[in-house]
Amino acid sequence: MAALQALRNKAGIAITILIAVALLSFILTDLLGSGNSIFSNSDKIGEIDGESVKVQDYQQRIEEYEQFTKMNQNSMSLTEDVQNQIREQVWRQMVSEQAFAKVYKNAGLDVTADEIVDMAIGNHISPALRPLFTNPETNVYDRQMAESFLRNKNQDPQASFYWNFVEKSIKQDRLQNKYMSLLGNSLYCTEAQAKLEAQKRAAEVDLAYVAVRYTMIPDSTVEVSDAEIKSLYNKNKEQYKVDASRSIEYVSFPIRATEADNEETLKSVEELKADFESAETDAYRFAQNNAENPADERFVSKAQLTPELASFVEAAKAGDVYGPYREGDQYKLSRLVSVSQRPDSVKARHILIREDVALADSLYNVVKSGKNNFADVARQYSEDSGSAINGGDLDWFTDGVMVPTFNEACFTGAKGDIVKIQSPYGTHIINIQDKSASSVKYSIATIDKTIQYSSRTQQDVYGYANVFAGLAKNQDSFNAAVDSMNLVKRYGSSIRQNANSVSTLRHARDLVKWAFKAKVGDVSEVFEIGDEFVVAVLVAEQEKGYASVSDVTPALSREIRNDKKAAQIAQNVAGKSLNEIAAMYNTKVDSASNVSFASNSIIGAGTEPALVGAAAASAKGARIETIKGNNAAYVAEVVENESKEADLDAARVAYMQQFESFAYLVNSIVTDVEVDDNRIKFY
Numbered sequence: 001m002a003a004l005q006a007l008r009n010k011a012g013i014a015i016t017i018l019i020a021v022a023l024l025s026f027i028l029t030d031l032l033g034s035g036n037s038i039f040s041n042s043d044k045i046g047e048i049d050g051e052s053v054k055v056q057d058y059q060q061r062i063e064e065y066e067q068f069t070k071m072n073q074n075s076m077s078l079t080e081d082v083q084n085q086i087r088e089q090v091w092r093q094m095v096s097e098q099a100f101a102k103v104y105k106n107a108g109l110d111v112t113a114d115e116i117v118d119m120a121i122g123n124h125i126s127p128a129l130r131p132l133f134t135n136p137e138t139n140v141y142d143r144q145m146a147e148s149f150l151r152n153k154n155q156d157p158q159a160s161f162y163w164n165f166v167e168k169s170i171k172q173d174r175l176q177n178k179y180m181s182l183l184g185n186s187l188y189c190t191e192a193q194a195k196l197e198a199q200k201r202a203a204e205v206d207l208a209y210v211a212v213r214y215t216m217i218p219d220s221t222v223e224v225s226d227a228e229i230k231s232l233y234n235k236n237k238e239q240y241k242v243d244a245s246r247s248i249e250y251v252s253f254p255i256r257a258t259e260a261d262n263e264e265t266l267k268s269v270e271e272l273k274a275d276f277e278s279a280e281t282d283a284y285r286f287a288q289n290n291a292e293n294p295a296d297e298r299f300v301s302k303a304q305l306t307p308e309l310a311s312f313v314e315a316a317k318a319g320d321v322y323g324p325y326r327e328g329d330q331y332k333l334s335r336l337v338s339v340s341q342r343p344d345s346v347k348a349r350h351i352l353i354r355e356d357v358a359l360a361d362s363l364y365n366v367v368k369s370g371k372n373n374f375a376d377v378a379r380q381y382s383e384d385s386g387s388a389i390n391g392g393d394l395d396w397f398t399d400g401v402m403v404p405t406f407n408e409a410c411f412t413g414a415k416g417d418i419v420k421i422q423s424p425y426g427t428h429i430i431n432i433q434d435k436s437a438s439s440v441k442y443s444i445a446t447i448d449k450t451i452q453y454s455s456r457t458q459q460d461v462y463g464y465a466n467v468f469a470g471l472a473k474n475q476d477s478f479n480a481a482v483d484s485m486n487l488v489k490r491y492g493s494s495i496r497q498n499a500n501s502v503s504t505l506r507h508a509r510d511l512v513k514w515a516f517k518a519k520v521g522d523v524s525e526v527f528e529i530g531d532e533f534v535v536a537v538l539v540a541e542q543e544k545g546y547a548s549v550s551d552v553t554p555a556l557s558r559e560i561r562n563d564k565k566a567a568q569i570a571q572n573v574a575g576k577s578l579n580e581i582a583a584m585y586n587t588k589v590d591s592a593s594n595v596s597f598a599s600n601s602i603i604g605a606g607t608e609p610a611l612v613g614a615a616a617a618s619a620k621g622a623r624i625e626t627i628k629g630n631n632a633a634y635v636a637e638v639v640e641n642e643s644k645e646a647d648l649d650a651a652r653v654a655y656m657q658q659f660e661s662f663a664y665l666v667n668s669i670v671t672d673v674e675v676d677d678n679r680i681k682f683y
Helices: 002-018 028-032 057-073 080-106 113-121 143-155 155-185 190-203 226-235 257-276 283-290 309-315 357-369 373-379 404-412 457-469 475-484 507-517 549-574 578-584 609-616 648-660 662-671
Strands: 044-048 051-054 202-215 244-255 321-327 330-343 347-352 392-397 420-422 428-434 438-450 489-496 526-530 532-542 590-598 623-630 632-643 675-677
Touching: 044 057, 044 080, 044 420, 051 057, 057 155, 080 662, 113 143, 113 155, 113 283, 143 578, 202 578, 202 609, 226 549, 244 457, 244 507, 257 283, 257 321, 257 330, 257 438, 257 457, 283 330, 309 321, 309 330, 330 609, 347 357, 347 373, 347 404, 357 420, 357 428, 404 420, 404 428, 420 623, 438 549, 457 475, 457 532, 457 549, 475 532, 507 526, 507 532, 532 623, 549 578, 549 623, 549 632, 578 632, 609 623, 609 632
Parallel strands: none
Antiparallel strands: 044 051, 044 675, 202 590, 202 632, 244 489, 244 532, 321 330, 330 438, 347 392, 347 428, 420 428, 526 532, 623 632
């Protein structure tokens, strides 16, 4: 359907509204090639809030995203990175939907069929649909276009699928908006709350303070016992929940082109030189048939060439070939095709007729005769909507920007010419409006070949990696082999089970899956990951649950030590002036102005809400005894405490704003759901 194609062209904007991240895809062969059959053992891929998730349901959702994305991108295949992202996106969406399903049900929220219609052709158009059905000429939402699409969608399976996918998205969006609105309307700020907030915001305090940083006291002077660490751990255990993870050490064997590979590439380029020199009919076609990165014919100035090629064209004549020469990791041959005086840029306008040749001929004759204004004809007939609205004006463009036939017509024609040419887009009627000054330009055809490693080189590196793997039977022998073979050991820490990369290794899914099957001390087989072979040893494993005391001991020790240092500082500074305290710790007395309860930071001290709160609540002249802060222990004196006139309305707004950010609530709804993720068994 033409309407569906139009939607595809606009969907890039819609996608960003329909979903939080790009809708990507996952290919079924990744599942089937992973070594696990979806029919083996169990089809249960996980559990969300007590509800089982079957691999077939998960895969179906992936395929829906895949189909929708391919329709939008007009793509037949997707990259491995895209495949990895789609797995995560689908799973997160399934978790979110399951978590909110109960919330919406308990709140009595739903979206009816009538509401869906209203969002498409009624008075409350969904923001997600606006880009799809907005008339590009008027920039106004076209209800008739939307209604026509909905009326005829069932005649085309693709259009029907497309709408069903979009409908699910706008329904979820409407449910979320209803829930957020419900939360917002449930908030109310009482008079007492507004007055309290106003009082907090009215006070502005000037402080003098001394910051005794914890680093000023050596850690060695403060003892922290295992019992204290264990006690603090048990008190805050819920903060140390962790997902399953693995840590590995690995050795990489990069596959790099050898000197023999270099010579082989050079030889293959040299063998083309004679034929390239004798290619009398079309040097560019010969280059395109033999180059790895063929370029369209274009003219460039000497300033646009490398110094090497610029020197070549100075003395060369048309037909001369330069090279082979090396640029980066490529060998190249370049042939000077022609030299010409050409402008740097051209200003032109055009009329595009895609298929109706007779109409194009007629319009050409009309504008050529001068009977009709070119811009008026372009606005009425041109099928290039981007330029038609401006009378076909393309403004100024540089040499080589347009498709070859269009480009040549503009840069070889004369100012004022009206010409007709063909391109892959259809028939163009071009009016050359202006041209910049001409200069010498060169047309150069180039053949390039990248220096790549050979299969022999790959086999040699694999053999070397295999020798290492044969020596490394456990962690001790792994380390011994690293030393004896003078290799560099690398690290992959806290790898999650759905990770696709390990440290600098991309597309390392097979290595991750191995790590979650192995036992500590096991050494892997040789993995081929990109342009390197990898052998790893599993050095640590963490199951889902709580981090061990030993894992969080450094953080716990630091917290306990800082508590003790703050207590020690409080004892040492009791009864002393700020100047005396500063001298005692070889620091200085700092000052801070306009400290307000509305802020939780102090310039020079950083984020220190405890000090801010104590200061804002203290009267002028008050001394604030030792406050344990994030970065230091503070002793302060209130130099000034000035209260401005309380603005109850502003305070009420501020109070409401503190609670209108529902991100924490929405996040807790999802994070509180129990999730058992076993996708690693299948993907």
